[in-house]
Each structure stands twice: as C-alpha cells, then as structure tokens.
Amino acid sequence: MFDLDRWIEIFQTLSKNKLRTVLSGFTIAFAILLFTLLFGIGNGLKHTFEEQFKGDAQNSIYIRSGRTTKPYKGLQSGRRIQFRNEDSKFMNDKFSEKIQFFSPNIERFNVQAIYKGEQNSYTVRGVYPDYQALEEAVMEQGRFLSVLDIKNKAKVVAIGRLVEKDLYGQLSALGKNITLGGISYKVIGVFSDPGGDNDERFIYTPFTTAQGIYKPNDEVDRYGLTFNPSLSVDQALSFSNLLTKLLKEKHNVDPRDQRAIRVQNYAEGTKNVEQFMGVLNIIILFIGIGTLVAGIIGISNIMVYIVKERTKELGIRKALGATPKSIIGMIMMESIFVTALAGYAGLLLGVFTLNALGDSLEKYFILNPSVETYVVVGATIILIIAGTVAGYIPAKRAARIKPIVALNDE
Amino acid sequence: MIKIEKLHKSYPIGKDSLHVLKGLDLHIKEGEFVSIMGSSGSGKSTLLNIVGLLDNHDEGNYYLNGQLIENLDEKKAAILRNKFLGFVFQSFNLITYKNALENVALPLYYQGMARKERQEVALQYLDKVGLKDWANHLPSELSGGQKQRVAIARALATKPKVVLADEPTGALDSTTSESVMELLKEINNEGMTVFVITHEEDIAEQTDRIVRLKDGVIISDERVDKTVKA
Numbered sequence: 001m002f003d004l005d006r007w008i009e010i011f012q013t014l015s016k017n018k019l020r021t022v023l024s025g026f027t028i029a030f031a032i033l034l035f036t037l038l039f040g041i042g043n044g045l046k047h048t049f050e051e052q053f054k055g056d057a058q059n060s061i062y063i064r065s066g067r068t069t070k071p072y073k074g075l076q077s078g079r080r081i082q083f084r085n086e087d088s089k090f091m092n093d094k095f096s097e098k099i100q101f102f103s104p105n106i107e108r109f110n111v112q113a114i115y116k117g118e119q120n121s122y123t124v125r126g127v128y129p130d131y132q133a134l135e136e137a138v139m140e141q142g143r144f145l146s147v148l149d150i151k152n153k154a155k156v157v158a159i160g161r162l163v164e165k166d167l168y169g170q171l172s173a174l175g176k177n178i179t180l181g182g183i184s185y186k187v188i189g190v191f192s193d194p195g196g197d198n199d200e201r202f203i204y205t206p207f208t209t210a211q212g213i214y215k216p217n218d219e220v221d222r223y224g225l226t227f228n229p230s231l232s233v234d235q236a237l238s239f240s241n242l243l244t245k246l247l248k249e250k251h252n253v254d255p256r257d258q259r260a261i262r263v264q265n266y267a268e269g270t271k272n273v274e275q276f277m278g279v280l281n282i283i284i285l286f287i288g289i290g291t292l293v294a295g296i297i298g299i300s301n302i303m304v305y306i307v308k309e310r311t312k313e314l315g316i317r318k319a320l321g322a323t324p325k326s327i328i329g330m331i332m333m334e335s336i337f338v339t340a341l342a343g344y345a346g347l348l349l350g351v352f353t354l355n356a357l358g359d360s361l362e363k364y365f366i367l368n369p370s371v372e373t374y375v376v377v378g379a380t381i382i383l384i385i386a387g388t389v390a391g392y393i394p395a396k397r398a399a400r401i402k403p404i405v406a407l408n409d410e
Numbered sequence: 411m412i413k414i415e416k417l418h419k420s421y422p423i424g425k426d427s428l429h430v431l432k433g434l435d436l437h438i439k440e441g442e443f444v445s446i447m448g449s450s451g452s453g454k455s456t457l458l459n460i461v462g463l464l465d466n467h468d469e470g471n472y473y474l475n476g477q478l479i480e481n482l483d484e485k486k487a488a489i490l491r492n493k494f495l496g497f498v499f500q501s502f503n504l505i506t507y508k509n510a511l512e513n514v515a516l517p518l519y520y521q522g523m524a525r526k527e528r529q530e531v532a533l534q535y536l537d538k539v540g541l542k543d544w545a546n547h548l549p550s551e552l553s554g555g556q557k558q559r560v561a562i563a564r565a566l567a568t569k570p571k572v573v574l575a576d577e578p579t580g581a582l583d584s585t586t587s588e589s590v591m592e593l594l595k596e597i598n599n600e601g602m603t604v605f606v607i608t609h610e611e612d613i614a615e616q617t618d619r620i621v622r623l624k625d626g627v628i629i630s631d632e633r634v635d636k637t638v639k640a
Contacts, residue, residue, distance in 0.1 A: 005525055016507035316503045319464060320564070321492020321520035324484045400484070404464040407503060 010334050020309070021338060024302045028339045028383055029346035031295025035288055035379050036350025036371050042284035044361065044369030049273060049280075051367055059100070059231075060134055061240050062264045063223040063247070072254040081251050081260045085218040090250065091225075091243070098239050100228045101130035104220040106210040113203065114179040115167040122163055124180055124203045126210020127224075134224045135193055135202075141174045142189030149188075149206040156209075158189035160200035180205075183213065227267070236267040288379070295383050300390035303335060307394035314398050315406025324399035328392065335391030336384060343380040351376065411571060411603050412438040412461060417470035419456055430456045432626040433470070438605065440571075443598040445606040445614040448623035455576065457623070458607045462495055462574045463487045475571050492520050496565030500577035502557040504549040504564075510536060511545040514564045521568060535563040539593060555586035562593055572603045579613055591616050 014021045065081040088104045106126035113122050125131070132144040137158075144158050157178060164173040164187075173187045185205065193199035211218065227236045244263045245255065253260040307314075314327055354369050361369065398406070419431040430453045438444050448454040459465035460472065463482065472479045475494055482490070496517075497503075504513045514532035523531070536542050539559040549557055558578060565573050575594065579587035591613060598604045598618075606617055614620045615634060622630040 005519060008525070009519070012512075013507070312503075313505055316505060317516070317520075318484075318488060319462075319491065319497050319503070320517040321488050321568070323488040323520075326520070402465055404459045407464075407499070 006330070006333065010330065010337060013330075014334060014338065020302075020306055024299060024306070024335075024387075025338050025342035025345075027298040027302055028295065028342040028387065029349070031291060031298065031383060032343050032346030032376070032380055033350045033353075035291040035295070036347060036376050037353060038287045038291060039284060039375060040350070040354040040357075040369040040371045041361075041366055042280065042287065043371060044366035046277065046280055046284070047367040047369075048362075048365045049277060058266055058270045059226045059229055059236065060266045061225050061227060061243070063225075063243075064262045064264075065222070065251075066259045066262065068253055068257055068260040070254040070257045072257070073252050075252055079260075081253065083220040083223065085220065087247070087250070088220065088223070091223070091247075094246065095239070095243065098228050098231065100226045101133045102225040103128035103131040103134060103223070104207055105131070105222045105224055106207060106214055106219075107221045108181075108210070108214055111181050111203070112179075113163070113167065115173075115176065118167045118169075120163075120166050122160075122201055122203050124157075124205060124210065126205050126207040126214070128207050131204065131224060132191070134226060135195065135199060137191040137193045137199075140190045140192050141172060142187070144189055144191065145204060145206050150208050152206075153208045153212055154206055155183065155185045156188045156206065157185045158191055158204045159187055160202050161190060161192045162197060162200040163203060164190045166201075178203075181213075233267050233271045237265060240265040240267070288375075292379055292382060296386040296390070299339060299383065299387045303387065303390040304394045307331060307391075307398050311398060311401065311406050315401070315403045315408075318399075318403040319407065327399040328395045331395035331398070332388060332391050335387050339384045339387035340380075343383050347376050347380050411440045411442075411475060412436070412605070413471075413473040414461075415471040417457075417460065417472065418468045419453075419460060419465075420468060430626050431460075431467070434626075434628055436621065436628065436631075438572075438603065440603055441598070441601050443595070443604045443606075443618040444621060445608055445617040445619070446621050446623055447608060447611070447614045449609055451625075452623045453626040454607050454609075454623050458574055458576050458605070461572075461605065462497060463491050488520075492517060492568060494571045496568060496570035496573045498558065498561050498565050498573065498575040498578045500580040502549070502554075502561045502581075504557055504560060506549055509546050509548050510541060510552065510560045510563075513549070513560055514567050517564060517568045531567060532563070535567050536560070538566070539563045553586075554582050555589060558582060558586075558590050559593065562590070562597075566597065566602075570602075572605055573597065575604065575606045577608055578606065579608070579610070587613065 065083055068075070068077050068079045068081065071077045083104070085104070088102075092099070092102060108124045110121040111124040113120055127145065128150060129145050129147060137144070140161060142158070145156070148154070149156055157180070159173060159178065167173070167178070168176065173190055176187050177184050178187055179185075180203065191200075227239055231239060240263050244261060247261050248255055248257070251261065314322075317327065351371065354371065357369055359368060414434055414436040417431055417434040418429070420427040420429040434457065446454045446457060456465070460467045463474075463479070466482065474490065505516065508516070511529060511532050514535055515528040518528040518531060533542065533545060536545050539562055541556060541559055541563070544552060544556060549560070552560065562573075573594070578594070579590055582590060594604055594606065595616065604617075606613070608614050617634065619631070619633050621628055
C-alpha cells in the first residue's frame with residue numbers, strides 16, 4: 001500500500017540527516033561499483049583467452065610434412081616427405097572410428113584473384129566438404145563445397161566475407177565469376193569465420209580441382225581432421241600420438257624426428273586453457289563474493305550505528321504513540337530505499353565505466369570487460385536484502401526497548 | 411481519571427531487586443492539577459512512567475480513564491498513549507531535525523490525521539503557546555522556554571485526557587519557569603487534568619494538590635490553600 005505521508009516522513013528523515021544517508025548510500029554504491037568492475041575485468045581476462053583459442057574447432061588436429069632431420073634405415077637426412085592420396089586412404093581406414101571430420105588440403109599462397117576491374121591476391125585451399133567444420137566457417141550466402149563438387153572436379157569456390165568485400169564491393173558475389181590464376185571459377189558461397197580477418201580472406205575450391213591444377217600427380221600438402229568429440233583429452237592425445245607413429249613408420253621417418261612429420265593437436269592447448277579458465281572462474285567468483293560480503297558487513301555496521309544513534313528519537317516517537325510496527329517499518333523502508341537507490345547508482349556507474357573502458361585495456365589482456373545483467377542485478381538485490389535484514393534486526397531491538405530507556409539514552 | 415490501587419514496582423539490580431514503589435494508592439479526578447513532590451530516589455519518576463504507560467507495574471491495579479491497564483503489549487500501550495496522554499519532559503525531547511510545527515504535528519501523524527489537517531491543528535496549538543511565528547524554526551534555534559512551550563503544544567495537540575509533565579521546569583530559569591507554569595495553569599483552567607512531577611517546592615505550590623512521596627510511599631496528600639497564598 002502506498003502511503004504518501006510515510007514517504008514524506010522518510011524523505012524528510014533522509015534529507016535532514018545527510019551524512020548518515022550519504023554514508024550508507026556510499027557503502028552500497030561502492031560495493032556494487034567494485035563488484036561490477038572486478039567482475040567485469042575478470043570477464044575481460046576470460047574473453048581474451050576465449051578469443052585466442054576460438055576460430056578453429058577445439059578438437060582439431062593438423063598434420064604437415066617437411067624434411068627429415070635424422071638419417072633412418074639407410075636413408076639420408078634432408079629427405080623431403082610428401083603426403084599422397086594413399087595417406088588419406090590409410091588414415092581413413094585405420095582410424096575411421098576416431099575421426100569425425102577429415103580433409104586433405106592443398107594450399108597455394110598469393111594467388112591472383114580478379115573480378116572485373118578489381119584484383120587482389122589470396123590463399124587458395126583445395127579441401128573436402130568436411131573442412132567447413134574444421135574452420136568453423138559459417139555460410140553467409142550460398143553453400144560450401146559438396147561431395148559432388150569433389151567428384152566432378154567442379155570449378156567452383158567458396159570465398160571469405162572479406163574477399164567478397166574486396167572484389168565485389170557492395171554487390172553479392174554469389175553466382176558470379178572469379179578468376180584465380182587465369183582460370184575462371186563460379187562463386188557458390190560466401191562464409192564468415194570466427195577466427196577473424198585472416199580466416200575470412202581464404203578461398204576454398206574442391207580438393208580434386210586444386211590437385212588437378214596445382215599438383216603434377218596425387219600430392220597432398222597437409223591434413224586437417226577433428227577427432228571424435230566423445231574422446232577424452234587424454235584419449236585424443238594418445239590417438240594423435242599413434243597416428244604420428246604410424247605415419248612416421250609408413251614414410252620411414254625416425255620416430256624421434258620432430259620436423260619430417262608434424263602433428264599439431266589442439267586438445268593439448270584446450271586442456272591447458274580449460275584448466276586456466278577454471279582457475280580464473282574460481283578467482284572471479286571469489287572476488288565477487290568477497291566484495292559482496294564486505295558490502296554486506298559495511299551496510300550492517302552502518303545500520304546498527306544508525307539505529308543506535310536514533311534510539312532517543314525512536315523513544316520520543318514511541319512516547320508520542322508510534323507502535324513498534326511503525327518504527328520497524330520506518331527504519332526498514334529508509335534502509336531499503338537508500339540501498340536500492342545507491343545500489344542502482346553503483347550498478348549504473350560500474351556498467352558505464354566498463355563500457356567506457358571498452359577494449360582500451362586490450363594490451364593488458366582485458367578484452368571487452370563486461371558483466372551479465374543478471375549478475376549485477378542479482379548482486380544489487382542481495383545487498384538490498386542484506387541491508388533490509390541488517391536494518392531489521394536493530395530496528396526490531398529498538399522497537400522493543402521501553403520508551404523510558406530510549407528517552408534516557410544520550 | 412487516574413486511579414491507582416496498591417501499586418508496586420521494583421527494578422532488578424544484579425541478583426537483588428530494588429523495591430521502588432511500595433503499595434501506592436492514588437486517585438486523580440478529571441480536571442485536577444496535581445503535583446507529585448519528592449526528592450530524587452523517592453520513586454516519583456517511576457510513578458510517572460507507569461502512569462504514562464512508558465513502563466509497566468508489578469502489582470496492584472491501574473485504571474486510566476476507567477480502563478484497567480493490564481497485559482499491555484507495546485502496540486496497545488502506544489495507542490493508549492497517543493489517545494489519552496500528553497507528555498512534557500524535563501529535557502523537552504523534541505526531534506532535532508524537525509521544526510516546531512512538525513514536532514507538534516508528529517503525534518497527529520501517528521493518529522493517522524491527514525497532512526494538511528495536521529499542520530492546521532499544530533499551528534493552532536503553537537499559536538496557543540504563543541509561538542506561531544516560530545513554527546518553521548528548528549529546536550536548536552529556540553530558547554529553553556520556547557522549546558518547552560513547543561513540547562507543551564505537542565502534548566496538547568492530540569487533545570489528551572491527561573498531561574503528564576516530568577520536571578517541566580527543571581532545565582529552565584525562574585522567569586521562564588514562571589511562564590511555563592502559567593501556561594500549565596491556563597490549560598488546567600480549560601479543564602485538562604495536569605499531572606506534574608517536581609522536587610521544587612515553589613513549583614508544587616502553584617498546583618491545586620500536592621502528593622508527597624518518600625521512599626516509595628505517599629507520606630502526605632493535601633490540597634493547596636489558594637486563599638492563603640493569594
């Protein structure tokens with residue numbers, strides 16, 4: 001029930017006791033402000049790490065070949081290892097249950113791409129349809145490469161969003177032609193990639209098409225695959241170790257040779273990142289709870305002090321006919337009003353500061369520091385409840401004191 | 411108006427208890443101007459607190475306006491205080507951050523009177539104690555006598571049955587005391603029951619009836635002979 005008289009009474013008490021009001025308001029506002037800032041900065045750290053490790057599927061494994069660095073089985077070092085189509089078949093046959101997506105890969109850097117008057121050079125990759133999942137590319141228009149494209153060695157390409165922007169400007173590239181190294185292709189799709197600008201400047205063509213154009217025979221530059229997500233991190237690591245071992249055997253590479261065949265398993269990094277994020281989450285949670293507790297203790301102290309200070313006034317009010325209920329109600333409403341208002345102010349200030357910071361702290365590994373609304377609103381509500389409880393206990397005691405004792409309080 | 415029978419009150423002090431009021435009998439009729447005289451420790455303040463429902467008694471009966479006071483909880487006590495009693499204290503007990511008018515209006519607020527009406531009534535009582543022009547002043551801007559007048563206006567605002575004054579002149583000089591007593595007399599002449607507690611003989615002599623208290627017992631209860639004084 002809205003009681004105007006009561007609110008007038010409360011506003012008067014608050015405005016005539018400015019120090020008290022400011023003190024308790026400041027405690028709450030400051031607690032919420034600190035909470036928001038610390039939480040936001042913690043989230044900023046988290047965002048940085050998430051950003052660093054996104055862009056490719058977290059269960060990816062990339063396999064590259066190079067020159068041997070150790071002589072083995074009578075073969076000299078410095079021999080170049082070359083993957084061929086048979087290696088693709090070998091891996092698929094051997095590990096069909098452990099592999100989720102698989103794509104051999106042919107890569108050509110600095111390929112001249114022309115559309116009408118515009119031209120630029122890009123990296124062209126010949127891949128299987130599975131490669132879309134490996135890069136976590138998202139189709140903006142059209143489609144990615146299909147099995148049929150592979151089979152037909154079709155002259156089609158899926159291009160990155162930025163390639164479209166560079167060459168086609170505001171127009172849609174879909175269905176238009178693009179000339180790559182003098183050969184004309186049809187654009188069947190435009191994709192975006194969470195991995196960022198570099199990943200959005202790739203051009204994908206069917207693997208078979210690329211192999212036919214860029215390779216004299218059935219050579220493969222590298223492999224990308226993802227392991228079955230049901231594998232644990234340790235299982236994934238032992239899978240990639242076995243894969244490396246078998247490939248080295250197959251190509252007569254010394255098992256200790258680190259250069260000839262390189263297998264990069266994201267699971268290793270993922271494991272470290274997940275542990276790190278876990279610790280970071282705990283720290284953030286700890287800081288948040290700590291700030292809240294400090295705020296709760298602060299407001300409780302102030303409420304006890306306020307009620308103590310007002311003992312005599314409350315005694316007078318009781319002598320004049322205030323019931324215990326009205327005394328408790330008055331103190332609680334004041335307390336809730338001040339904490340809610342100050343909490344809201346602290347929340348706004350905190351969110352505003354975080355927004356103003358934006359990405360300016362990026363070099364300190366703090367990216368887009370922000371707090372979820374429900375977290376800060378929740379924290380504010382907790383403080384309001386704490387302020388209410390903190391006000392209720394001394395208010396109840398004050399209301400129970402005999403007016404004569406309260407009146408003698410100096 | 412106030413009827414007390416065999417009233418006892420003791421306060422616990424550690425394990426022992428201090429027996430302050432030892433079976434008082436007192437009957438104050440409507441419209442009387444009574445003073446309770448006694449040195450400190452005689453139990454006079456305790457008596458006023460019990461009569462004023464600021465404290466409860468241990469034994470005996472207390473009738474206020476014909477109503478037996480027993481098993482009072484804080485809420486009932488608050489309502490009865492607001493309805494029947496007006497208080498005037500030695501230390502004034504005005505709320506420091508409220509101006510004179512708001513102080514007078516406060517008991518009316520607890521009576522549930524509308525704001526506008528409250529202010530009209532409060533102003534009317536301030537006028538009665540001669541402080542209409544000081545309505546918007548804070549207690550800290552008023553002299554001791556003026557503060558006590560505001561307190562009296564506040565006590566009267568709810569049209570109580572009894573005004574209870576605890577050493578109303580205790581903190582005032584003799585001239586101001588005189589004017590405060592004049593005001594109380596005037597109120598009494600209008601029919602209000604006034605109950606004053608004092609240890610000053612000359613204050614007590616200005617009332618109509620003096621009840622002397624010593625060590626928790628009434629030692630005398632006599633009417634003041636106004637004709638002799640005049």
